[in-house]
Amino acid sequence: MKAIALRADMDGLPINEDNPTLEYRSQTDYAHMCGHDGHMATLLATAKALHESRDKIPKGKFVRLLFQPAEEGPGGALPMIKEGCLDGIDEVYGFHNIPNFDEGDIRTCKGGFFAASTSVQITIIGQGGHGSTPHKCAKDPISASTSLLNAFHSIRARNIDSSQNCVFSICNIESGSSFNVIPDTATLKGTIRTYNEEVKNKLVKRVT
Numbered sequence: 001m002k003a004i005a006l007r008a009d010m011d012g013l014p015i016n017e018d019n020p021t022l023e024y025r026s027q028t029d030y031a032h033m034c035g036h037d038g039h040m041a042t043l044l045a046t047a048k049a050l051h052e053s054r055d056k057i058p059k060g061k062f063v064r065l066l067f068q069p070a071e072e073g074p075g076g077a078l079p080m081i082k083e084g085c086l087d088g089i090d091e092v093y094g095f096h097n098i099p100n101f102d103e104g105d106i107r108t109c110k111g112g113f114f115a116a117s118t119s120v121q122i123t124i125i126g127q128g129g130h131g132s133t134p135h136k137c138a139k140d141p142i143s144a145s146t147s148l149l150n151a152f153h154s155i156r157a158r159n160i161d162s163s164q165n166c167v168f169s170i171c172n173i174e175s176g177s178s179f180n181v182i183p184d185t186a187t188l189k190g191t192i193r194t195y196n197e198e199v200k201n202k203l204v205k206r207v208t
Contacts, residue, residue: 005064005086007094008043009071010036035097040067064089071117115165115193118200120207122148128184141186142175148188149173155206160199167193168203 010032017031024037032038047065050057057063066085069075086092096114101107126141134140149170160166168190175186192207194200 002060003062003064003089005066005089005092006043006046007066007068007092008036008039009068009094009096010040011069011071012036035099036071038097039095043067066092112195115167115195116200118192118194118204120168120170120188120190120192122188122207124148124186124188126184126186129182131180131182134182137182140182141184142182145173145175145186145188152207155203159202159206164199165195166199166203167191168207 011034012026012030013033014029015031015033016029017026017033019025026032032040043065050063064085066080068077068080080086095106098107124141124144126139126144127137128141129137152168152170156166156168170188170190172189173186174189176183192200192203194203
């Protein structure tokens with residue numbers, strides 16, 4: 001083996017870290033709420049240890065440290081690979097922390113370990129109106145949203161083999177701004193998590 005790469009991902013979420021007891025809490029409106037600050041701290045500590053022991057690295061071999069931005073957003077591994085981050089690399093190692101495991105536990109398994117993420121955004125264009133006259137708003141986007149949501153729950157059960165692990169979750173619904181006005185549009189946002197391309201494509205097709 002000539003060279004290895006060590007990978008840590010960094011993702012900031014638009015969530016305020018309301019924890020005044022932490023010295024290292026985020027100072028902005030974004031925070032690493034999935035523990036990615038721990039990933040970066042681990043890789044930085046590894047960089048320090050490697051630097052202090054650099055005389056022990058065999059001649060002609062090297063370790064490349066990869067800080068991957070936007071694990072689940074518009075970025076991830078693909079742009080980095082296209083830019084050459086794996087050129088000359090024989091093996092890549094990475095991990096993800098899991099808070100519900102005991103401290104000190106390291107767990108792995110054969111095959112896929114973490115799922116690929118596919119984002120979903122659906123905008124329903126309907127016909128708004130006043131809440132007192134719903135009979136004049138036949139294309140109510142909120143009613144359509146709830147019907148879609150219920151239908152989505154059946155996709156996995158009726159289309160995906162039970163031996164295949166996958167998840168489809170709608171995590172955000174936005175529509176309207178008043179208690180007595182039916183809006184014109186509604187937007188649903190969610191995530192699909194799969195371990196292989198065939199299952200992902202089937203889910204995307206059924207959602208569409």
